[in-house]
Amino acid sequence: xxxxxxxKAPNKTPQxxxxxxxxxxxxxxxxxxxxxxxxxxxxxxxxILADVEDTNIARTVMRICDHxxxxxxFEMGIPWKRAVHEWRTKEGVVVHLTxxxxxxxxxxxxxxxxxxxxxxxxxxxxxxxPGNFYSSDVSDFNVAVxxxxxxxxxxxxxxxxRFFGGEEFSRDFPGAKMRIVPxxxxxxxxxPSEIELNG
Amino acid sequence: xxxxxxxKAPNKTPQxxxxxxxxxxxxxxxxxxxxxxxxxxxxxxxxILADVEDTNIARTVMRICDHxxxxxxFEMGIPWKRAVHEWRTKEGVVVHLTxxxxxxxxxxxxxxxxxxxxxxxxxxxxxxxPGNFYSSDVSDFNVAVxxxxxxxxxxxxxxxxRFFGGEEFSRDFPGAKMRIVPxxxxxxxxxPSEIELNG
Numbered sequence: 436x437x438x439x440x441x442x443k444a445p446n447k448t449p450q451x452x453x454x455x456x457x458x459x460x461x462x463x464x465x466x467x468x469x470x471x472x473x474x475x476x477x478x479x480x481x482x483i484l485a486d487v488e489d490t491n492i493a494r495t496v497m498r499i500c501d502h503x504x505x506x507x508x509f510e511m512g513i514p515w516k517r518a519v520h521e522w523r524t525k526e527g528v529v530v531h532l533t534x535x536x537x538x539x540x541x542x543x544x545x546x547x548x549x550x551x552x553x554x555x556x557x558x559x560x561x562x563x564x565p566g567n568f569y570s571s572d573v574s575d576f577n578v579a580v581x582x583x584x585x586x587x588x589x590x591x592x593x594x595x596x597r598f599f600g601g602e603e604f605s606r607d608f609p610g611a612k613m614r615i616v617p618x619x620x621x622x623x624x625x626x627p628s629e630i631e632l633n634g
Numbered sequence: 635x636x637x638x639x640x641x642k643a644p645n646k647t648p649q650x651x652x653x654x655x656x657x658x659x660x661x662x663x664x665x666x667x668x669x670x671x672x673x674x675x676x677x678x679x680x681x682i683l684a685d686v687e688d689t690n691i692a693r694t695v696m697r698i699c700d701h702x703x704x705x706x707x708f709e710m711g712i713p714w715k716r717a718v719h720e721w722r723t724k725e726g727v728v729v730h731l732t733x734x735x736x737x738x739x740x741x742x743x744x745x746x747x748x749x750x751x752x753x754x755x756x757x758x759x760x761x762x763x764p765g766n767f768y769s770s771d772v773s774d775f776n777v778a779v780x781x782x783x784x785x786x787x788x789x790x791x792x793x794x795x796r797f798f799g800g801e802e803f804s805r806d807f808p809g810a811k812m813r814i815v816p817x818x819x820x821x822x823x824x825x826p827s828e829i830e831l832n833g
Contacts, residue, residue, distance in 0.1 A: 466664055469785035476784035503782055535814055535821040540803035542816065569820050580791075581803040582814040583702055585675035586668035589791035592779075596792050604739035604780040615734055615781040617741065621768050622734040 450480040450554045451598065452508075452522070453591065456515050456568075457561035460489045469588045470559055471496050471509065477595040478603035479557075481508035485515035504611025519556065519573055527554040528575040531568050532590045536577030544578050545597055551575075557594065559587045649679040649753045650797065651707075651721070652790065655714050655767075656760035659688045668787045669758055670695050670708065676794040677802035678756075680707030684714035703810025718755065718772055726753040727774040730767050731789045735776030743777050744796055750774075756793065758786045 453474040458467045471482045471492060484492060488511045496509045519529060528551050537544035548555065558568060567573050580590035595603060608614075616623040652673040657666045670681045670691060683691060687710045695708045718728055727750050736743035747754065757767060766772050779789035794802060807813075815822040 472784040473788040476780050476782035537818050538816045540800045581675050582816050583675035585671040588785050588787040589672040592788035592791045593795050601739045617737045617781050619736050
């Protein structure tokens with residue numbers, strides 16, 4: 436951090452894009468939708484549904500983006516190899532979330548990722564992933580959100596929360612047509628202009 | 635914290651039980667399974683599938699517990715009203731996870747929950763929940779893991795990670811038949827006796 440070269444580096448938060456691998460259109464539609472909505476709500480910049488198209492998921496995600504704002508990008512049908520190759524060509528790092536990886540709590544893997552200061556593609560599998568996901572051909576880091584079997588949706592959420600240091604839950608979603616007013620009791624939704632007028 | 639009464643309180647980590655409300659056996663089987671496995675992997679003590687029975691989920695969770703260890707309790711078919719009533723009778727607090735609640739990042743709601751030092755039942759909805767979930771008839775706290783729509787599985791994961799302060803990922807699961815050896819590359823599973831012998 437001391438030298439002038441690093442001091443000049445733009446002080447922006449790296450962006451995260453989530454790539455969902457192995458989606459099976461019938462079987463995984465709800466889980467993949469949850470993964471995509473988690474990515475959006477927790478301030479990932481975009482989501483790639485690799486290799487397949489699923490218009491049900493696209494419709495749901497687009498509707499949420501339209502109502503609730505933000506600049507989330509949703510793409511589908513891109514071959515995973517191409518998406519990963521293009522990401523690495525642009526000098527982004529690739530993080531594979533897997534229960535077999537370095538433990539996010541007991542190792543320094545998150546620090547190592549953050550220190551790169553690079554944009555991150557997070558690979559989230561559905562079925563058993565190809566063996567080369569674990570190798571340097573595909574991933575720069577294999578990260579375990581705990582070394583127990585659980586849920587790729589849960590793993591992604593914890594990874595994003597720790598990566599963004601919690602700030603993802605206080606960010607604004609520009610262009611929202613509706614916004615929740617947080618309350619200890621009951622439900623309140625307003626449109627943003629009402630909130631500005633009435634506080 | 636100053637008075638002698640509080641100083642004598644046992645210094646144990648409060649326990650968490652997750653209650654899944656509104657599960658629909660066909661539609662929600664995979665998501666509810668993910669919620670239950672997240673609860674187990676992130677050191678909740680137990681999981682209640684309220685009102686309905688689903689042997690598919692029970693079988694999966696029991697199999698994971700058998701292989702991967704721990705003392706996780708799985709129950710199903712208990713009416714949610716009875717489960718909540720019994721919990722509150724035992725002086726546990728009830729936390730309802732909802733996008734409408736107090737924001738876990740921008741409010742002090744998590745501190746308030748922790749300061750009770752009580753065991754916590756976390757209510758996780760599937761369908762739209764009954765209106766009284768938001769009222770003091772049912773919940774002590776309504777907590778939003780962000781005020782955007784996303785996933786109950788993601789919300790539970792972030793809540794547990796913050797509640798346990800990350801320690802849930804370094805805890806031991808007694809009685810495990812297999813354990814992952816965290817690695818930066820590849821996959822390694824051993825049984826616990828092998829790990830003790832070979833380090």
